[in-house]
Every structure is written in structure tokens, then in C-alpha cells.
Amino acid sequence: MATLAGAALPCLDLEESTIAILQNHYVLAVHDLRGSAQFLVDALQFEIVNEPPGWIFVARDNCMIMLGQCPASIPAAQLGDHSYFGYLRVDDVDAVHREMVARGFPPDREPEDKPWEMREFGVRTPEGHRLQVGQYTGT
Secondary structure (H helix, E strand, O other): OEEEOOEEEOOOOHHHOOOOOOOEEEEEEEOOHHHHHHHHHHHHOOEEEEOOOOEEEEEEOOEEEEEEEOOOOOOHHHOHHHHEEEEEEOOOHHHHHHHHHHOOOOOOOOOEEEOOOEEEEEEEOOOOOEEEEEEEOOO
């Protein structure tokens, strides 16, 4: 039986698969391409790794966020709970939170222990895209 963060996943039989997920990418439609990229660089220490026309790709460790210039898209701030796009699992959530505060980017809230064995906090970009940053706390 497959597990995720120590929890059994009876509906998935991943042991029989020979396919590996090598990296995690997110794709976001943004209005302010340069400003959105700069927020991720300044607040979460991503780095710009590619700038094809109409796009900026930022990366940190095994995560890439592909920002696409979409001036006619619905602003993320108007999407309510649909503005969540990702979850960054880190090895020290409290350190990430402290670093963001020290750089002048206070997250939405302090890290909290959750019943799903994660300690996490939320981040909101200037355009309203939201992601969670968390650390596994289980055994």
C-alpha cells in the first residue's frame, strides 16, 4: 500500500508503477510578470532561470514556478479558495517563516501544527496567488 507523509493511501497502488515524478512545476497566469517573479525571488529566495517571450521561470531546489503573462485572466485575488496553487514541503518551516519576516515579507499567519501532521503557514503573492509552506511533523 502506498503512503504519503506516513498516511496509507489505499486508493493508489504506486508500488506497481515504474514511472517516477522527477520534479514539481507550477504554472501561474499573472498580470505583472516582472513583479510576480521579483516577489518570489525576494520573499522565497527563488531565482530566475529562464525568460522565454511572455514567461519567466523561477526555481528553488526541486521546485519551479512558470509565470505566464496573461493580462486578460481573472485576477487571482478574485478567485477565493481557488487561488491556492501549491504546497512547498520544507525541512524547517519556522526558519522559512523567520527569513520571510526578516526580508520584509510577513506571511499571512504564524506557522501552525495541523492534525494532518504538518506544521505550516500560508503565503499570498501581491496578485493574490496563495501557497502553503509546511514541514512534516509525524513519525
